[in-house]
Amino acid sequence: MAANAEQLRIPGVTLIDKLPIESRRTFIRVDFNVPLEGDRVADDSRIRAAIPTIEHALSRGAKVILASHLGRPKGAPDPKYSMAPAGEVLAGLLGREVLLADESVGDGAAKLVRDMRDGHLVMLENLRFNAGEEKNDDSFARGLAAMTEVYVDDAFGAAHRAHASVAALPALVEQKGAGFLMAAEVAALHKLVNRARDGFVAVLGGAKVSDKIGVINKLVGRVDTLLIGGAMAYTFLAAQGHPVGKSKIEQDHLRNAKEVLETAAKRNVQVLLPIDHRGAAEFSDKARATVISGVDIPEDLMGLDIGPRTAEIFSRKLRDAKTIFWNGPMGVFEWKTFAEGTMAVANAVADSKGYSLVGGGDSVRAVNESGRHRDIGHISTGGGASLEFVEGRELPGLRALGYSRR
Numbered sequence: 001m002a003a004n005a006e007q008l009r010i011p012g013v014t015l016i017d018k019l020p021i022e023s024r025r026t027f028i029r030v031d032f033n034v035p036l037e038g039d040r041v042a043d044d045s046r047i048r049a050a051i052p053t054i055e056h057a058l059s060r061g062a063k064v065i066l067a068s069h070l071g072r073p074k075g076a077p078d079p080k081y082s083m084a085p086a087g088e089v090l091a092g093l094l095g096r097e098v099l100l101a102d103e104s105v106g107d108g109a110a111k112l113v114r115d116m117r118d119g120h121l122v123m124l125e126n127l128r129f130n131a132g133e134e135k136n137d138d139s140f141a142r143g144l145a146a147m148t149e150v151y152v153d154d155a156f157g158a159a160h161r162a163h164a165s166v167a168a169l170p171a172l173v174e175q176k177g178a179g180f181l182m183a184a185e186v187a188a189l190h191k192l193v194n195r196a197r198d199g200f201v202a203v204l205g206g207a208k209v210s211d212k213i214g215v216i217n218k219l220v221g222r223v224d225t226l227l228i229g230g231a232m233a234y235t236f237l238a239a240q241g242h243p244v245g246k247s248k249i250e251q252d253h254l255r256n257a258k259e260v261l262e263t264a265a266k267r268n269v270q271v272l273l274p275i276d277h278r279g280a281a282e283f284s285d286k287a288r289a290t291v292i293s294g295v296d297i298p299e300d301l302m303g304l305d306i307g308p309r310t311a312e313i314f315s316r317k318l319r320d321a322k323t324i325f326w327n328g329p330m331g332v333f334e335w336k337t338f339a340e341g342t343m344a345v346a347n348a349v350a351d352s353k354g355y356s357l358v359g360g361g362d363s364v365r366a367v368n369e370s371g372r373h374r375d376i377g378h379i380s381t382g383g384g385a386s387l388e389f390v391e392g393r394e395l396p397g398l399r400a401l402g403y404s405r406r
Helices: 002-008 045-059 084-094 107-114 138-145 164-168 180-193 209-219 232-239 251-266 308-319 340-351 361-370 383-391
Strands: 025-029 063-067 121-123 150-153 175-178 200-204 225-228 270-272 277-280 290-292 302-306 323-327 355-359
Touching: 002 180, 025 045, 045 063, 045 084, 045 180, 084 121, 107 121, 138 164, 175 180, 180 355, 180 383, 200 209, 200 308, 209 232, 209 251, 209 323, 209 383, 225 232, 225 308, 232 251, 232 302, 251 270, 270 308, 302 308, 302 340, 308 340, 323 340, 323 383, 340 355, 340 361, 355 361, 355 383, 361 383
Parallel strands: 025 063, 025 150, 063 121, 150 175, 200 225, 200 323, 225 270, 323 355
Antiparallel strands: 277 290, 277 302
């Protein structure tokens, strides 16, 4: 990654390779918000993505302080959200000891940092164990700043959060900049949003229209074709007057969905919705899957995945696309019975010869499980952050480093 640093410049932001980190306490905000199975990391891709920045800092003799959040511990210590499992994985990847502080600020953390030698590494305990993190609290930020000489943000997945370690802390540190992962994410998103409309296909899924209405409205002005799956598709179908049975819909967003469809028609943007479904009588991983052959869903069933004909149509569109943006699964992907639509999309995106960017936890997981991750142009570590970037919103984490798109 460092070898390609010249290609990863962010306007207005200093990259880590230009920061004076030698022998300095270098606070690197990483995104180790990884899925856990008990006390084991289930997917270490976010940890691996941060390795180039960490290794670069260590190789230059920085005293590296790593910090991240994990899960939603509600502002108080909770052992099930400890950073310990992530620290163990990181130690294995780096082949060196990772000291874990038992807190993020306080005497214990301060002493570990004070005793550090050049080229050594300390990981702070979960930032969200302190309520000040999510509140963007100045006092908590000052506690972190007291340990920090150089600040590096490499946590793109948290860049859209105005939290203390992302927004308040860098304002208190004179020397600050971005890591290689952050730079690669911004470069990939710049490449995406500057692509020509011709052959640009966006595929959006997930549960709620309300979560993605902003980016949907933005994409309707940028893409040729918009493919919509997941539970949000049923709100769109209901807005068209189709019966959706017991499927989950957002009644208060039916008007938004209808307006999107009207705007798309005016702009000659093709919006494709499911024409068949995989459904069941109840929302359960034990439910028997039923293929619903038409658009309309019977009143005793609910849609839980796109159907085989829809998957074929979506796949054809994606394979022929010149540019692809994918965020969100096509169904209840965590249940194998209703994962076929999402996996079909994953393979179609990988088969495309165009530029592709995938973001969002389930979308990334599907690509990884398909074994096709090497066939994707860019896999983003930040689903929410990538959505807000594409939408055109200012990300607090980037703003704090001096970045401006304008």
